[in-house]
Amino acid sequence: MTDWKPDIANRHGRRYLAIADALADDIKRGLVRPGDRLPTHRDLAYQMGLSVSTVSKAYAEAVRRQLILSEVGRGTFVMPNAWTDLTGVGIDSRQIGPIDMAFNCPVPAPMVLEAMSAALKTISGSDRLDELMPYHRPWVGLASHRAAAASWIEKRGLRTSPENILMTNGAQHAHAIILTSLLEPNQIAVTDELTDPGIKFLTANRSLQLKGLAMDKDGLLPDAFEAACKTMKVKALITVPNHHSPTLTIMPVERRKAIAEVAIRHGVTIIEDDVYGPFLDNPPPALSSFAPEQSFYFTSFSKCICAGLRIGFLAAPPGRVEELIPGLGATTWMVSMVPAEIAALWIREGTAERLIVWQRQELTRRQKLAAQILDGFDYTALPSSLHLWLPLPDSWRAEGFVAQARLRGLAVTPAEAFVVGHVPAPQAVRVSLGGATPSRTELQRGLEIVADLLKERPAATYLVL
Template structure:
């Protein structure tokens, strides 16, 4: 069949690099005329290549060859016939985001000061751009002076400069029994010591923290109080104030990770607002915008500003000028607010699908989050479930990357970002079936 031969020939040329990534393909009509096939056949060929993740369509511009080093499961548009469905990494995104980026870059191109983006930047960022970000964060975090805010190359880089700039080898850090794997990676590189503190309702228990402080020398706390990853919980105000009192009594820094706090529309007061003299707030835009746009920020007490600036200088020298200009432009014109609303709506829709498909299975999640935590009954082992799902083309995570301490909960972490509703529903239905069969 000519259709199949055309598909395989084009696929082989793309994979071999004969047709370079970013190449614009001929229109459907031109392709049909060149190969002597019907227009409908040309459309089928392109649709099949798109489903395989080899090409991508851009509204009003045509079809383009996709970068082959970026697996389809790491892209925004999850192919219907992908060889594997990725429910491990949370990748927010929408098919129309590329056009928003295109418009944003056009806006930057029209600026009169493009040469400034080609030069070295201040280590913590240009003060005017720091002020834009500070004003953007202040409504939910309390007043932030721009001099206390430092721009980083993503929130993960923010965690790194905090660890290398504000801590020393062997420092003890209290954290939840389940915590962000990226922070655990930084802790390992810096040779720090994590001390898990038991919690209640998914948040650190102040009384348990007191007991840890009584027997362990700590330097800091690491918390995700608003939309915990992986549990999706939000710490109540009473617990926050109690933890602040303990931190003050024991002179502890509080590292507040706010990667997902935009998902909670009515949060309690932040630690940054409750204890600005000892709170280091770390956040970023990748969960709001896209994982490829690496821009983060760290807010520190004034007496730590110098140390943090030196850590940024030692790691990246200065802020990512082009991305910072793009993000601050989007803050000022309201684009980032639109993205926040879109991500919350997408998360709420995913949670509704999750409830429909996994309703008879216990799981924990925030109402607007693109991930869920699924504890498993004793008869099921997480590793076995992961293997069975892998055989069905679905990748999920166990609790191991998140667990601090000697015990690992028997659970799965599911991430929904990057999947359309139909594919998410199909994947969760398969997961529910596997759980029921075991």
């Protein structure tokens, strides 16, 4: 084990990010080498005089950047070729190489720009412009915006009303509002054993205990949820029933009912993230519809229409929207009124639905391309999903596959990034097909790299890490 201790004395910002930045710099300078085993979370925390949770968040960030790999019983190791700068994954694909298939975002379309231009012209010439400029109280949003959001959510499978809606700056902001308002530090939230990294970051920042529960092809297992509620003081369930990332599970209706019944029986708050729900032509009823008195549901435009339009819609249980004001105030007092006005206009005029239909059609074309190139290999996909979930052949481990892909100019996401806690990660990768790779020619090349690697055997250096 290396005696690495990062120097963060002159680094500004959050300490866990400073540790991750220091690790990246030390790898580039050769002070830490690929294959080196890093100190344990507890040992590094003791050396630096920090909390274990801060070091855990730093290591989680380093995993997200694909700098390190953590394995139960073995430790934390620097990835092969981890000197490649991956701090920009999901921010600017030019920073990580020519092909970014590591990040989920909608495909850019000229019709989105046309719709945006038309909406801005409409707003600038309307008599509502002055109404969008000042602070607004209550902070939950304008009545017209909340009404449009309620109609949008109802199409996604949850009947609600405008007075139960809170406007947010996207789904991640909705998560933060709920966790800040309803949960106290050290309380327990449960989720699937594989979950979106954003959930892990948010719960860690709130000093919550996040526990991963067993799942199968239909999603979270009700028995596992029941057992957790009986053995722990579970405060909240965080779930993504539609197009679950990374597994792409769509939870069946009967499973949703069973999960809701457990939550009702034990008084557990349901936090339902439906950011991918709009990709479904005929979505099943929202899980929240089976436990409406204790469920907080949200969705957004960011993953399904336009990442730059940071707007989301949060539906609270009847009469409980004001409970979310503390979290809203702790993050931002209110959403920007102009994006909210654009979203409401698009919903009322049917533009949002047309943009969703285009996005589904484009993703269907991309999935068909993937099916052609990856013919003969086992993977999970949906007709219009943003990604595919690829279990690797026995000859490959995920870290070696990811490293070899990077050497060929391709970024994909290892399963390790989605693991909750210290359970072993499956040997699989998530391959994104969306807007991080806007060109279909570029997408085809990336898929060909994936196919070529699947046909090969890893080099010996990746077998002994």
